Amino acid sequence: xxxxxxxxxxxxxxxxxxxxxxxxxxxxxxxxxxxxxxxxxxxxxxxxxxxxxxxxxxxxxxxxxxxxxxxxxxxxxxxxxxxxxxxxxxxxxxxxxxxxxxxxxxxxxxxxxxxxxxxxxxxxxxxxxxxxxxxxxxxxxxxxxxxxxxxxxxxxxxxxxxxxxxxxxxxxxxxxxxxxxxxxxxxxxxxxxxxxxxxxxxxxxxxxxxxxxxxxxxxxxxxxxxxxxxxxxxxxxxxxxxxxxxxxxxxxxxxxxxxxxxxxxxxxxxxxxxxxxxxxxxxxxxxxxxxxxxxxxxxxxxxxxxxxxxxxxxxxxxxxxxxxxxxxxxxxxxxxxxxxxxxxxxxxxxxxxxxxxxxxxxxxxxxxxxxxxxxxxxxxxxxxxxxxxxxxxxxxxxxxxxxxxxxxxxxxxxxxxxxxxxxxxxxxxxxxxxxx
Amino acid sequence: xxxxxxxxxxxxxxxxxxxxxxxxxxxxxxxxxxxxxxxxxxxxxxxxxxxxxxxxxxxxxxxxxxxxxxxxxxxxxxxxxxxxxxxxxxxxxxxxxxxxxxxxxxxxxxxxxxxxxxxxxxxxxxxxxxxxxxxxxxxxxxxxxxxxxxxxxxxxxxxxxxxxxxxxxxxxxxxxxxxxxxxxxxxxxxxxxxxxxxxxxxxxxxxxxxxxxxxxxxxxxxxxxxxxxxxxxxxxxxxxxxxxxxxxxxxxxxxxxxxxxxxxxxxxxxxxxxxxxxxxxxxxxxxxxxxxxxxxxxxxxxxxxxxxxxxxxxxxxxxxxxxxxxxxxxxxxxxxxxxxxxxxxxxxxxxxxxxxxxxxxxxxxxxxxxxxxxxxxxxxxxxxxxxxxxxxxxxxxxxxxxxxxxxxxxxxxxxxxxxxxxxxxxxxxxxxxxxx
Numbered sequence: 001x002x003x004x005x006x007x008x009x010x011x012x013x014x015x016x017x018x019x020x021x022x023x024x025x026x027x028x029x030x031x032x033x034x035x036x037x038x039x040x041x042x043x044x045x046x047x048x049x050x051x052x053x054x055x056x057x058x059x060x061x062x063x064x065x066x067x068x069x070x071x072x073x074x075x076x077x078x079x080x081x082x083x084x085x086x087x088x089x090x091x092x093x094x095x096x097x098x099x100x101x102x103x104x105x106x107x108x109x110x111x112x113x114x115x116x117x118x119x120x121x122x123x124x125x126x127x128x129x130x131x132x133x134x135x136x137x138x139x140x141x142x143x144x145x146x147x148x149x150x151x152x153x154x155x156x157x158x159x160x161x162x163x164x165x166x167x168x169x170x171x172x173x174x175x176x177x178x179x180x181x182x183x184x185x186x187x188x189x190x191x192x193x194x195x196x197x198x199x200x201x202x203x204x205x206x207x208x209x210x211x212x213x214x215x216x217x218x219x220x221x222x223x224x225x226x227x228x229x230x231x232x233x234x235x236x237x238x239x240x241x242x243x244x245x246x247x248x249x250x251x252x253x254x255x256x257x258x259x260x261x262x263x264x265x266x267x268x269x270x271x272x273x274x275x276x277x278x279x280x281x282x283x284x285x286x287x288x289x290x291x292x293x294x295x296x297x298x299x300x301x302x303x304x305x306x307x308x309x310x311x312x313x314x315x316x317x318x319x320x321x322x323x324x325x326x327x328x329x330x331x332x333x334x335x336x337x338x339x340x341x342x343x344x345x346x347x348x349x350x351x352x353x354x355x356x357x358x359x360x361x362x363x364x365x366x367x368x369x370x371x372x373x374x375x376x377x378x379x380x381x382x383x384x385x386x387x388x389x390x391x392x393x394x395x396x397x398x399x400x401x402x403x404x405x406x407x408x409x410x411x412x413x414x415x416x417x418x419x420x421x422x423x424x425x426x427x428x429x430x431x432x433x434x435x436x
Numbered sequence: 437x438x439x440x441x442x443x444x445x446x447x448x449x450x451x452x453x454x455x456x457x458x459x460x461x462x463x464x465x466x467x468x469x470x471x472x473x474x475x476x477x478x479x480x481x482x483x484x485x486x487x488x489x490x491x492x493x494x495x496x497x498x499x500x501x502x503x504x505x506x507x508x509x510x511x512x513x514x515x516x517x518x519x520x521x522x523x524x525x526x527x528x529x530x531x532x533x534x535x536x537x538x539x540x541x542x543x544x545x546x547x548x549x550x551x552x553x554x555x556x557x558x559x560x561x562x563x564x565x566x567x568x569x570x571x572x573x574x575x576x577x578x579x580x581x582x583x584x585x586x587x588x589x590x591x592x593x594x595x596x597x598x599x600x601x602x603x604x605x606x607x608x609x610x611x612x613x614x615x616x617x618x619x620x621x622x623x624x625x626x627x628x629x630x631x632x633x634x635x636x637x638x639x640x641x642x643x644x645x646x647x648x649x650x651x652x653x654x655x656x657x658x659x660x661x662x663x664x665x666x667x668x669x670x671x672x673x674x675x676x677x678x679x680x681x682x683x684x685x686x687x688x689x690x691x692x693x694x695x696x697x698x699x700x701x702x703x704x705x706x707x708x709x710x711x712x713x714x715x716x717x718x719x720x721x722x723x724x725x726x727x728x729x730x731x732x733x734x735x736x737x738x739x740x741x742x743x744x745x746x747x748x749x750x751x752x753x754x755x756x757x758x759x760x761x762x763x764x765x766x767x768x769x770x771x772x773x774x775x776x777x778x779x780x781x782x783x784x785x786x787x788x789x790x791x792x793x794x795x796x797x798x799x800x801x802x803x804x805x806x807x808x809x810x811x812x813x814x815x816x817x818x819x820x821x822x823x824x825x826x827x828x829x830x831x832x833x834x835x836x837x838x839x840x841x842x843x844x845x846x847x848x849x850x851x852x853x854x855x856x857x858x859x860x861x862x863x864x865x866x867x868x869x870x871x872x
Binding site for chain 2: 178312338339342345347352400405415417426
């Protein structure tokens with residue numbers, strides 16, 4: 001454990017609301033619901049596509065969609081929660097749930113997938129004013145100073161926290177690759193690293209630069225299994241402390257340099273450029289700079305791989321996720337993603353969508369998280385635990401409902417003819433390690 | 437051979453210039469070049485990036501780029517050819533070559549690849565006026581009436597002509613798939629069909645609709661090897677006559693319906709939507725309609741595959757190709773391609789770039805074509821043969837130089853979770869048939 005981990009581990013819990021900025025309001029005895037409040041909720045249910053949900057008010061009264069068996073109960077524990085929900089559901093649902101002012105009876109993930117699918121189908125019929133009222137906000141800037149704050153907000157919660165529920169193999173906080181549906185999280189996370197190395201066609205002696213390295217697992221895997229030299233960039237101090245300690249423990253410090261700096265300051269030319277799970281935080285306005293950076297960092301025969309959450313069409317990030325979980329986050333649509341390649345005439349060689357793999361990865365995380373909820377609440381507080389549960393379940397639901405995608409994109413310089421002819425080599429032997 | 441083939445085979449050659457609309461000018465004894473004509477050519481050479489080419493004028497004088505060994509000689513056989521070349525090189529190069537007013541000494545494909553790479557590098561330095569002067573024209577419309585004319589122009593040249601140089605297996609005029617670099621054209625064309633069927637995850641009893649079926653080879657392969665029912669659309673009468681006769685010969689008429697109609701008139705819902713080599717002719721303005729068509733033609737669990745020539749960034753088609761070879765053609769950039777998916781919230785599952793496979797396919801075609809040039813000249817005329825040679829060599833060069841790409845894109849409805857998890861199944865057994 002690194003020294004800064006040790007400091008974080010002392011979080012007693014009382015200051016955790018600051019970490020997520022969840023508004024706390026004391027619960028008070030409430031009055032009876034008014035008839036216009038029932039009317040408002042009925043309208044709300046119809047605009048949400050009448051999902052199979054029973055809405056229970058703070059006095060115990062229930063409102064249900066017509067002609068439909070309900071599978072879940074959503075309880076609003078106070079009257080103000082109703083107004084928050086109907087005026088800004090994207091933000092309020094997560095906040096109210098975190099604060100315990102809204103409860104869900106039934107599987108939270110299933111509930112959220114049901115809501116997402118219902119709303120997605122219903123929104124085509126929304127009047128313009130509703131579209132405006134319920135729209136998600138623009139993401140915050142990801143300029144050099146803001147980026148550090150955005151990343152700190154999420155990734156510096158403490159390595160001990162993430163260790164509770166990420167894989168034990170290499171602490172990877174990105175989509176795994178389940179070669180077989182029954183793979184463990186550890187197997188699938190190592191298989192992801194192997195899959196990425198194969199896609200980059202790494203050979204011993206090559207040099208790799210990595211933009212956004214998390215806890216540094218990919219660099220260590222590449223160094224251990226492919227004999228390459230890796231330079232990995234990250235602006236999260238917590239993560240780098242862990243990464244460096246692990247590289248030392250594994251005797252890989254000669255092959256790996258972990259650099260505490262913004263990816264925009266990458267220098268030199270490499271055989272491979274790789275970035276796993278950073279593009280979501282880059283911000284669309286920075287794509288030209290990223291494209292230029294890859295152009296100048298990649299040797300003429302080099303291969304680049306970007307792995308990112310994405311969309312089927314341009315959409316703003318869910319308000320609650322952007323505000324409470326990932327400030328500045330923006331998952332690009334596939335066409336927006338391709339702009340990064342087009343801006344410098346890169347040749348897109350391979351795109352793979354691992355959407356359902358991310359749903360499975362998140363399910364494994366949520367399982368682990370659920371087992372450790374008492375510990376999390378002791379480290380932070382109850383609302384933090386509820387917020388994180390809501391975020392993990394909501395992410396599974398979003399990947400299952402198809403509102404999020406996971407794209408792995410491989411590309412090369414446009415005039416490079418030394419590219420792989422087929423993808424047979426990716427599948428020649430099992431990707432999943434035999435022992436892990 | 438179908439009856440219309442027999443008619444086409446009687447082409448004596450004298451009317452072939454009409455098919456390609458190549459301007460013919462009688463060659464006359466020419467005057468000595470002026471000094472400003474040399475100056476003009478020197479300027480031209482510099483704007484083209486000073487490729488390693490010796491330019492020989494009609495009187496035998498030569499002009500070479502400075503400080504560079506030349507690998508090719510380009511001869512301008514008359515003074516007017518010089519003016520045509522420097523004012524509109526994209527169009528004039530092909531026309532002058534076809535008419536025998538411009539000759540290339542050296543391998544034509546290598547020559548063109550060298551020119552494309554040189555011009556591509558040089559064009560970043562061009563002044564605005566030159567960019568305007570040399571720009572390619574907008575493609576012709578592909579509306580319902582014009583589309584038929586556009587397609588007739590190219591695809592109804594006569595099946596006997598295409599039989600001379602396409603594969604003997606299934607007459608496929610699209611990019612093949614070379615699982616191994618030493619595969620024959622026949623093997624690679626069948627492997628392409630197999631690769632496409634695997635990507636669509638076809639199962640016996642499924643239904644497939646095909647937009648633009650050429651000589652119908654894919655439908656026959658699907659029916660023979662996958663036990664599916666196929667409905668294939670094409671507006672080229674010549675091709676459909678062949679396709680129907682072949683389906684009858686192979687005893688597949690119960691499984692296949694070839695429809696002489698525009699793809700826009702497709703009706704019904706299918707397990708798979710496939711289009712190989714048609715999107716290049718669709719025209720960007722028709723992408724929304726194509727996207728809507730796929731949306732309504734694909735069952736909820738269906739898979740779609742579009743296979744098309746494309747670009748690394750938006751670019752107009754080469755003027756000569758658009759004017760003489762493929763009227764209305766526009767290969768989309770990868771981001772433009774993705775718009776087809778985004779417009780209806782499709783989930784892009786897999787993109788593969790087969791650029792170098794198309795260069796190899798075209799090399800095989802050019803080899804076959806070269807062996808049969810005398811026959812072609814007897815069927816049409818000398819300028820037709822030269823034009824076709826220039827087109828095939830130029831296409832190889834464009835794929836090699838990276839100015840053309842070949843994208844295979846697989847996608848599904850956005851909310852379909854019954855999509856393949858990995859691509860292992862595509863590579864589980866060899867794609868190339870053992871006996872062909």
